[in-house]
Every structure is written in C-alpha cells, then in structure tokens.
Amino acid sequence: MGTTQSRFIDGMVRGNLQNVKDLWKGASVRELDPNQDLNHSLNREIKNTIFHYACYHALTTIVRDLLMAGGGSYTSVRIKNAAGQTPVHCLLSNHTAAQERLNILKELLQYRGGEDGPVNLNEKDNEENTMLHLAASNGLKECSLFLINRGLGRFLDQENKPGNTPAAEAESNGYRELAAEMEGFIVFVEETANVTNRTNFFLDEIKAENKAYETHSGMRLQDIRNKKDQMVVAVSSFLYGNDISPEKLFNAECLLQAYQWNTASLQQAWLTNSQQACFKAGITLDCKRSGSGYKCLTCGEGNEPEASPAERRQPLTDPLEAEISNSLQKSPKNLGQILREFRVKGHNPGKIMKAFNKAQAWVMSSSAETKQQPPTDPLEAEIAASLKKSPKNLGQILTQFRAKGHNPGKIMKAYNKAQAWVMSSSTEPELLDDKPKINLIQMNACGHTFCSTCWKRYLEVKIKDGQVQSIICPAFKCNHRVPSSIIDYPLVDKNKAKRYMKFELRDFVKENDDLQWCPAPGCDVAVCRKIGTDGKAIVGNTADCGDGHFFCFECKGEPHEPCSCDEWTKWQEECKTVSQKLGGADSKQDAASMATMLWLQSNTKQCPKCKSNIQKNEGCNHMTCRSCRHEFCWICMATWSTHGSKTGGFYKCNVFKGAGPTDNRGESALAKKKLEDSKRFIHFIERFKAHNDSKKLEQKMVNSAKTRIEEMQKATVKNVDTIFVQIAFRELYWNRIVLCASYVKKYYSKNAANHLSKSLMVRSERKNAFLPGNFDDLQASLETATEALSGAIARKRWKSTRARVVQLTHAAQQARNQFLNATLQRKKKSEVKKQERKASLKTDRTSFECSRCTYLNKNGGSECKLCGAKREAKKKPRNAAQKPSKSSTPSTSAVDYSKQITLLMSMGFDDVSKINKALIASGGDVEAAVQRLV
Incomplete structure (x- = not known):
C-alpha cells in the first residue's frame, strides 16, 4: 500500500486528484518539501515538484497552502523542471478548469516569492515558449487576455522554436476566435497620432503612385457603352455639325465600325472622299429615304397605297342609292325635296328614305369637306349622340324630339347634318374596308421595305449567329447597314435585343486598338489603354481590370513586364519542353529534377546497348560501358569494331553525323558549351519557379487574409479601414510578376548583359539627378523588399502591426517602380505630375485642335472629346522681350x-x-x- 506520502506523490504524478485532495489533509503530507523532485523516486527525468503538479492540475487549495507555507518564503515559483518550465508554465499547459487557472494565475502574480523572488513573466521554456504561447495553445482565453494586460503583449509577435507566434499556436490547436483576437492586438495595436498620420501618408502615397503609373483602366459594361456613345456623338458632330438626329448618329457609328473605331483614319478618309467612306460603311451620305414601298420584298404581303377618303369608300351598288347620290352631288337637297323628286318616278317613300340616308353619307364622306367638325348646335349634337347609341330613321327621331318640344322643321335639318357627321366618322364594315394593315418597316438608306415578321426572323437568325456587325439590308445585292433603331424591342425579343447589345459591345472592344477584354473566365470588364499628354500610349503592358486580374495588354497572356512578349513566349516554350520530359508536374522537386536531368544531358551520353548514363573523363573516344562492357565510339556512338582506317583511324572519327564534332577538341567544346548553358538555365529556372510558386501561394491567401482581418477587427477594434490588406497583397502580387519576368529578361539578355547593366540609370526623386544603377542591384533590392512584405502578410497569422505592413507595402512599391523605371525607361512620377499640371486646362474653354486626331474641340477642355488625348500645354515665352506685341500680331x-x-x-x-x-x-x-x- 505504501505510506501516505508515497501514495500522495503517486496520485500527483498519475493524476488521481481525488486521492490527492484527501491525502493533503494529513499532517505527514504537508511536511513534504514543495521544491522536491517527485519523479526522482520513479526514476524519471521530468523533475516536477509538488508545486509544478499542483499548478498543472489546478489544485487551488494545495497551491494556496504551499504559497502560505513557512510564511510565504519557502515555496519557489521560479524553479524549473526538465523542460525548462516554471510552475506558471505548468499552470498554463492544461486546458481544463479555465476559471480556476485564472484565479491561481492572479494569486501567483501577487506572490512576492521565496528566496529567488516573484514570478518572472519573461521566462521561456526549452522550446522558447512564453507563458502566452502555452496559454494560447491550450485555449485559455481569459488567462491570455490577463497576461496581455499585464504587459506580455510584447511577446505576441515572438516565435517559438517551431516558428509559431501565440496566435499561430491557438490557430493550430483549433482556437480560431482566440487566435483572431490575439492577432488583432498585433495588427491593430493602439497607435499614436504621429504613427497614424505617417501610416495614412504612406497609404495616400501608394494610391497616388499607382495612379501616376497606371497604364490601363478597367471599364464595366456601362462605361464601355458611355465611351462608345461619346465617340459616336463626337464623330457625328465632326461630320454633320450640331445635327445629332438618330440617322446621323447611326451613320457616324457605321463609319467608325468600318474604320475599326480609329477616328484619325476615319477623318482622313472622310476629308479625302466622303462618298467612298459612306459606301465602305454601307450608308448614304444624305440620310434620306430613297424610295417608298407598300409590300414586303420577301413574302409579298403589304398594304395598298394610301387612298383618299372617297377611294377608301366602296361604291354604291343599289340603283336608287346611286341615283340619289348623283342628284345630291349636283345640288344639295333635303329629304323632302328628294321624296318629292323620286315619288314622281314611282319609288316607294320608305325605300327612298333608306336610300337617301346611305347616299347622303357616301356623298359627305367622298367630298373634300368630309372631315367635318363635330356639331356645335345643341340640337344637332343631341341627335348625333342619339344616332351613335343606336341607328334610327327620321320618323323615330321626329317622334323622340317632338316630345321634347322641338320644331319638326328644325328637327329634320338637324337630323340631316347629324346623320352626315355620324356616317362620315363611322367604320361600319359595309361602308369601310376593314382589312387589317400589315406592319411594314422601311430602310431609310436604301428604301427597301419588309414586313415585321420577315424582319423579326431575319434579325433573330443574325443575332443568334453573333453577326451583329454584318447585319445588312436583306434585299438582294444591297449592302446598306440595318440601323440599331430597327434591331430593338418590340420587333425583336427582349432577350435577343440584350444579346445584340452585348455582341455590339464585344465587337466594339474587339475592334478598338485601345480596348481589350479581360481574359479571366467570367470577367465582363474591359481594359482601356491610357493616353499620355503627348497623345501616345503610356509605357507599360501590364493591365489590371480592377477585379484582381492582371494580364498583358498585347498578348492577353500572363503579365510579364519588363520582358517582351516574344521573350516570354520563348521562355514558356522552353519550360514546356523541359517539363514534358519530366512528366509535366510543377513543384519545387521538379526544379531539382530538372537540374539533374539537364546536367545528365549536358555531361553524359547513354550507352547504345543498355542505356546507362556514361560521363567521359578522359580524352580517348574509345568507351567501354561498365554495366554491360559494350565498346563504342564517343563521337558517333557506333560499335567500336566498325572503326579503323575507314573512319580516319581508331581514335579519330570522321563519320558524318550532321554538323556534330569529329574529334575530341570539338566534342569537349560542345560539351563545355552545353554545360554552361544548362547551368545558366538551371540558375534562372530555379529562381523563376521560386517566385512563381510564391505568387500562387500568396494569391490563394488573399481571401482568407481578408476574412481574418475582419474577424480581428470585430474582436478588437471597430471602424478601422481594412483596405490596406488588399493593397498589400496587390503590391506583393505585382512584385512577384515583375520578379518572375526579370529573370526571363536577364536570361535572354546574356549577350548584352554588361550593356544592360551599364545603361540602367535611376533618377532620385528628391535630388533631380541620375544615379548609375545595376540590374542585379535593383533586382536584389526588389527581392529584399518583396520578401520582407511577404514575411509580414503571407503567413497563417500576422505578427506585424498595420503601420508596419503599410510601411513595407510602400517600400515594396518604391522598389518595383524604381526597377521598372530603369528597365522600361518610363517617366518618373514627378515628371508625370509635372506634365499633368501643365496639361491641366480645365478652366480654358477656348477651342483647340487635337494633336493626335486633328479634331477641333470647340468648347475647349483638358482632353480631346473624340480620341481622349490630353490637351497640350500652351508654350509661354521665357521673358517679356519674347512676347509678341499687339502691333506685330498679323491680321486675320x-x-x-x-x-x-x-x-x-x-x-x-x-x-x-x-x-x-x-x-x-x-x-x-x-x-x-x-x-x-x-
């Protein structure tokens, strides 16, 4: 069974806490030395004391009793075990009973200590773990925050031997919320006013620098449409003046499409021969309809030509009606006169009255005065309203209105006028031709007419095929363009109309030399090349659409500044060739395999029989394979027995093998050259792949880093802008692009390497002077700045403050711009700003002629409304003596x-x-x- 002390020690070591608590009440147990190694009796080299175990198991009663033992001067809180841990380290090495551990921690920090003093918060164990590391790795959030408030926040960015910060330890053990909070204390540390101002200054500098060196700008679909409309309006005003009717705008758009949206070419062609330019665009010069049609040229359906009101009336077929109408046309007569005239001829009075009504209506509608005004007389208006409600004869009208007290004579006169007005405005089938009209649409330019059904079928087929720029008139051998006003809803289905507009914008971007679609899948952003104040495109081909997609504006491939598109293509092909030989994988192991393979290819040959690699270390061409003992010639690889006088001697081969060497000297020179080339390629491919792999890994971390920063922000401080995270990763990604391409440029510039380095000149921004720069030095400076930024942000958990990240971002951007300024020989930011100030003529509204496209901008401004080129600054005379006087100014x-x-x-x-x-x-x-x- 053992003694009480032995059972207590065994319970402490094995974690039998219930027995330990019961045994601690005994007097014999309390006599144990709190600083004694309990594992010595068990032959273990752990060297944990009673105090270590009491803290590890969070035994509050035992810890308090030990702290009070001997008046508080006996128990050591600094004693270390074999792992270099103090009792406080052990307290924070267990995740159970978090609240009890916090209470014990507070008591330990208040303890004044024994002979060796109080708790030392700076202590680290053998693995370089601080107390904060252990608390974070076990998820003790309250203990961690308590230690941070007690001054241990300075250890938040320190790493242990495995290379983890306290936040990284919490992350690796699944305590993500604690990790975010601890990381937030690092990133969003409380800043002084000076630090905040300096950080904001750096952020503004980064944005201004990017804007100054921005060579392209992203454009959404609406921006593209606005740019297209602006060009059309500007060209229309150039061609037709202030007339911006739909026909003129359509003509301007067709002309721009015919000349690939090049305003300078269009203007030159227009001034040379406007008729030929219009013919090429498929339009007419005068924008007037050249013909008229009333039938569809495809299906033959249509309408009769417009007829007069008399022509639209069907002729009277009844003889009595025709005779009465002839009598009425000769001289106006009322019903009484007609009755007397035709009763004499033997006609029935009832039939005479019916025939009179129809004949009178027909005569009134066919006369020049058919379009009568509505009746103004109250009696006529009342009778007309009654007739419109239901047809009535004269007898019914007389009966109805005599009852109201009207005179019969006035009723008959009013009836005649009211009936004529009602009949003239009537659309009864027996009087009017009610055949429905066909909706015909005519081309303004050529006059060809087609029905809406044929138009709809024709246009939908064209839109489905994506031929939006080749939609011409359907008429045979007619090349006139169909205006966009026809290709619209409701003639074309809404979805088809939207598809047409999308295809139209696609072709606009495709044909415009200053526009390119972003090649990223699913990205609908176009990129516009920026034009400088000199009317030329700004130097640089790396385009950013604004959604985080970088590409080369010229070849639409990966961005590769500062090397050219041809050099980049050659490099990709060379890497692809080597990669195919290796199996096509892309990893760091491939770089080592690539190096081994290239060395073997350059320095060895395979045995013709067993294919073993053999290296030549002597001058003789007679080779013997150690594996299969096959003898062959090193020069021609043929069997050695075939050599002799026929080959020029046993040790000199002149067998023709293309343009290869025929002796040892040539073979050695060739092998040496291959070795040098392979070493050089290996040098550059390893560095290229290192930066390329880093770029891919860092790109994957962008979204996760942004999410983590937002979590930090919620856990620590509020209302702090996190845009610096996106800026930092953007600059890092761009630097990796430049570094990858820099090795490609240096690889293909080997013949002019010295010239390349000597020709680089770096301008100091503060001192307006050129300083000699070396390509390798600038590249090394760029790599240093890039790796420093990567070390701060491209990690699981950040250990740098916001101010430090912004500072590193600014330094990385400056290093890249300095490198590109030298290699691309582009203008410096100070020069760009100077030119922008010179070209800033926003208040100048005087007309000017564009130096790029010669368009006359009548309302002035800072840029050309047609091509977008900046307005050139006016050259001012240096002194007053050079200013022209009024008397010397030439007359108009x-x-x-x-x-x-x-x-x-x-x-x-x-x-x-x-x-x-x-x-x-x-x-x-x-x-x-x-x-x-x-």
Whole structure:
C-alpha cells in the first residue's frame, strides 16, 4: 500500500486528484518539501515538484497552502523542471478548469516569492515558449487576455522554436476566435497620432503612385457603352455639325465600325472622299429615304397605297342609292325635296328614305369637306349622340324630339347634318374596308421595305449567329447597314435585343486598338489603354481590370513586364519542353529534377546497348560501358569494331553525323558549351519557379487574409479601414510578376548583359539627378523588399502591426517602380505630375485642335472629346522681350491658309477666292469652311 506520502506523490504524478485532495489533509503530507523532485523516486527525468503538479492540475487549495507555507518564503515559483518550465508554465499547459487557472494565475502574480523572488513573466521554456504561447495553445482565453494586460503583449509577435507566434499556436490547436483576437492586438495595436498620420501618408502615397503609373483602366459594361456613345456623338458632330438626329448618329457609328473605331483614319478618309467612306460603311451620305414601298420584298404581303377618303369608300351598288347620290352631288337637297323628286318616278317613300340616308353619307364622306367638325348646335349634337347609341330613321327621331318640344322643321335639318357627321366618322364594315394593315418597316438608306415578321426572323437568325456587325439590308445585292433603331424591342425579343447589345459591345472592344477584354473566365470588364499628354500610349503592358486580374495588354497572356512578349513566349516554350520530359508536374522537386536531368544531358551520353548514363573523363573516344562492357565510339556512338582506317583511324572519327564534332577538341567544346548553358538555365529556372510558386501561394491567401482581418477587427477594434490588406497583397502580387519576368529578361539578355547593366540609370526623386544603377542591384533590392512584405502578410497569422505592413507595402512599391523605371525607361512620377499640371486646362474653354486626331474641340477642355488625348500645354515665352506685341500680331487676312486651301481644293472646291473667304470667316477651321462653301 505504501505510506501516505508515497501514495500522495503517486496520485500527483498519475493524476488521481481525488486521492490527492484527501491525502493533503494529513499532517505527514504537508511536511513534504514543495521544491522536491517527485519523479526522482520513479526514476524519471521530468523533475516536477509538488508545486509544478499542483499548478498543472489546478489544485487551488494545495497551491494556496504551499504559497502560505513557512510564511510565504519557502515555496519557489521560479524553479524549473526538465523542460525548462516554471510552475506558471505548468499552470498554463492544461486546458481544463479555465476559471480556476485564472484565479491561481492572479494569486501567483501577487506572490512576492521565496528566496529567488516573484514570478518572472519573461521566462521561456526549452522550446522558447512564453507563458502566452502555452496559454494560447491550450485555449485559455481569459488567462491570455490577463497576461496581455499585464504587459506580455510584447511577446505576441515572438516565435517559438517551431516558428509559431501565440496566435499561430491557438490557430493550430483549433482556437480560431482566440487566435483572431490575439492577432488583432498585433495588427491593430493602439497607435499614436504621429504613427497614424505617417501610416495614412504612406497609404495616400501608394494610391497616388499607382495612379501616376497606371497604364490601363478597367471599364464595366456601362462605361464601355458611355465611351462608345461619346465617340459616336463626337464623330457625328465632326461630320454633320450640331445635327445629332438618330440617322446621323447611326451613320457616324457605321463609319467608325468600318474604320475599326480609329477616328484619325476615319477623318482622313472622310476629308479625302466622303462618298467612298459612306459606301465602305454601307450608308448614304444624305440620310434620306430613297424610295417608298407598300409590300414586303420577301413574302409579298403589304398594304395598298394610301387612298383618299372617297377611294377608301366602296361604291354604291343599289340603283336608287346611286341615283340619289348623283342628284345630291349636283345640288344639295333635303329629304323632302328628294321624296318629292323620286315619288314622281314611282319609288316607294320608305325605300327612298333608306336610300337617301346611305347616299347622303357616301356623298359627305367622298367630298373634300368630309372631315367635318363635330356639331356645335345643341340640337344637332343631341341627335348625333342619339344616332351613335343606336341607328334610327327620321320618323323615330321626329317622334323622340317632338316630345321634347322641338320644331319638326328644325328637327329634320338637324337630323340631316347629324346623320352626315355620324356616317362620315363611322367604320361600319359595309361602308369601310376593314382589312387589317400589315406592319411594314422601311430602310431609310436604301428604301427597301419588309414586313415585321420577315424582319423579326431575319434579325433573330443574325443575332443568334453573333453577326451583329454584318447585319445588312436583306434585299438582294444591297449592302446598306440595318440601323440599331430597327434591331430593338418590340420587333425583336427582349432577350435577343440584350444579346445584340452585348455582341455590339464585344465587337466594339474587339475592334478598338485601345480596348481589350479581360481574359479571366467570367470577367465582363474591359481594359482601356491610357493616353499620355503627348497623345501616345503610356509605357507599360501590364493591365489590371480592377477585379484582381492582371494580364498583358498585347498578348492577353500572363503579365510579364519588363520582358517582351516574344521573350516570354520563348521562355514558356522552353519550360514546356523541359517539363514534358519530366512528366509535366510543377513543384519545387521538379526544379531539382530538372537540374539533374539537364546536367545528365549536358555531361553524359547513354550507352547504345543498355542505356546507362556514361560521363567521359578522359580524352580517348574509345568507351567501354561498365554495366554491360559494350565498346563504342564517343563521337558517333557506333560499335567500336566498325572503326579503323575507314573512319580516319581508331581514335579519330570522321563519320558524318550532321554538323556534330569529329574529334575530341570539338566534342569537349560542345560539351563545355552545353554545360554552361544548362547551368545558366538551371540558375534562372530555379529562381523563376521560386517566385512563381510564391505568387500562387500568396494569391490563394488573399481571401482568407481578408476574412481574418475582419474577424480581428470585430474582436478588437471597430471602424478601422481594412483596405490596406488588399493593397498589400496587390503590391506583393505585382512584385512577384515583375520578379518572375526579370529573370526571363536577364536570361535572354546574356549577350548584352554588361550593356544592360551599364545603361540602367535611376533618377532620385528628391535630388533631380541620375544615379548609375545595376540590374542585379535593383533586382536584389526588389527581392529584399518583396520578401520582407511577404514575411509580414503571407503567413497563417500576422505578427506585424498595420503601420508596419503599410510601411513595407510602400517600400515594396518604391522598389518595383524604381526597377521598372530603369528597365522600361518610363517617366518618373514627378515628371508625370509635372506634365499633368501643365496639361491641366480645365478652366480654358477656348477651342483647340487635337494633336493626335486633328479634331477641333470647340468648347475647349483638358482632353480631346473624340480620341481622349490630353490637351497640350500652351508654350509661354521665357521673358517679356519674347512676347509678341499687339502691333506685330498679323491680321486675320494675312494668315497663311495654303495647306487648308490645298486640302479643300482636293475635295472638289475650285474657286480659290471663295475658299480663302470661307477660311478667314471660320478662322482656319476646315470643317466650318466646308459648311460655308456648301
């Protein structure tokens, strides 16, 4: 059974806590030394004392009794076990009884200590774990927060031997909420005003730098449509002046499509021969209908030509009605006169009255005065209303209105007028032709007419095939374009109309040299090339659509600045060739396998018989394979027995093998060259793949990092902008792109490596002077800045503050821009801003001619409304002596318009005096002069 002390020690070591608590009440157990190694009797090298075990099991009563033993001067809180852990470390090494551990921790930190002093919060165990590491790894949230508040927050960014911070330890053990909170204390540490201001300054600098060097801008579908409409309106105003009718806008769009949306080419073609330009675009110059039609040219359905009201009436077939109508047409008569006239001829009075009503209505509708105004007389209006409700003869009307006290004579006169008005506005089948009309749609340009059904079928087939730019008139041998006003709802189904608009924008981007669709799957963003103040595209082909997709604007492949598209293609093909030989995998092991394979190919040959790799270490060409003992010639790889005088000697082979070497000297030179090339390729492919693999891993971490930062923000502080996370990963990704391409550029620049390094010049932003720069130095600086940023953000849990991350992001961006400025020889940010200030003419509303497309911008502005090029700054004289005086200013009539006169004469205007007058009146504006001459 053992003694009480031995049973107590065994319970402590084995974790039998109930027996330990019962045994601790005994006096003999309390006599044990609290600093004694309990494992010594069990032959274990753990060296845990009673105090270690009491803290590990969170035995509050025993811990308090030990702290009070000997007046509080006997128990050591600094004694370490074999793992280098103090009792406080053991207390935080177990995840059970979290509240009891927090209470014990507070008491331990209040303990003044024995002979060796109180608790040392800076103590680390043999694995470099601080107290905060152990508390985090066991999910003791309250203990962790208590330690942070007691000053252990300085250890939040420290790593133990495995390389984990306290937050990373919590993450690896499944305590994600605690990890986010601890990480938040690091990232969103309370900043001073100076640190906050400096951080915001760096963020503004990063954004301004990106904007200054931005070569392309992303455009949504609505932005693309706006740009397209702006170009159409600008060209329409150039061609037709202020007339922006739908026909003119359609003509301008067709002309732009015919000339691939190149305004300069269109303007030149228009000024040279406008008729030919219109023919190429499939439109007419005057925008007027050239014909009329009333039948569909496809199915033959249609309407008769418009007829007069008399023609639209069917002729009277009854002889009595026809005779009465003839009498009425000769001279107006009332019903009484007609009755007297036709009763004499033997006609029945009832039939005369019926025939009179129809004849009178027919005569009234066929006369020039058919479109009568509604009756104004109250009696006529009342009778007309009664007739419209239900047909009535004269007798019924007389009976109805005599009862109301009206005079019979007035009733008869009012009846005649009311009946004529009602009949003229009637649409009864027996009087009017009620055949439904066919909806015909006519082309304005060519006059060809088709019914809506045929149009619908034709357009839907074209839209389904995606031929939105080749929709021409369906008529035979007619190349006139169908206007977009026809290709619209309700003639075309809504979905088809939307599809047409989408295809139209697709073709607009496809044909425009300054626009490209983002090649990323599912991305509907187009990228527009930015134009500088000089009218030329800004240097740089790396495009960012705005949704995190980078690509090369020229080849639509991966971005590869600073190397060219040809160099990038060659590199990809070379890597693909080697990768296929290795099996096509893409990992770090492949780089080592690639190096081994290339070395074997360059320095060894395979035995013709057993295919073993053999390295030549002597000068003799007579080789013997150690595996199969096969003898062969190193030069031609043929069996050695075939060599002799026929091959030029046993040790000199002249057997023709293409352009290969025929002696040892040539073979050695070739082998040496292969070895150098393989070493060089291995050097660059290893570094390229290292950055490429890092780029892929870091790209996967973007979304997870953003989510983690939001969790940190919720757990620690509120209302802190997390945009710096996206900016940091964006800059890191861009740096990886540049670093990958930098090795490709250096690889293909081996013949001009010295020239490449010497030609690099770096401009200091502060000192406006050029400093010599070396390609390798700039590349090394870029790599250093990139790896520093990657070490801060591309990890499971961050250990850098927000201010530090922003600072590293700014440094990485500066290193990249410095490298690209030197390799691409692009303008510096200071130069870009200087040019923008010079070109900032927002308040200048004077007209100017664009230097890029020669379009006259009448309302002024800072950029051309047609092509978007920046307006050139006006050159100011250096001193007052150079300013032209008013007296020296040439008069309007003395201005030389020889170029404009030549241009107008080539357009068909032959009267020089009229041309000169028109140019003077228009101030030299060719477009305005043409309008005056026309």
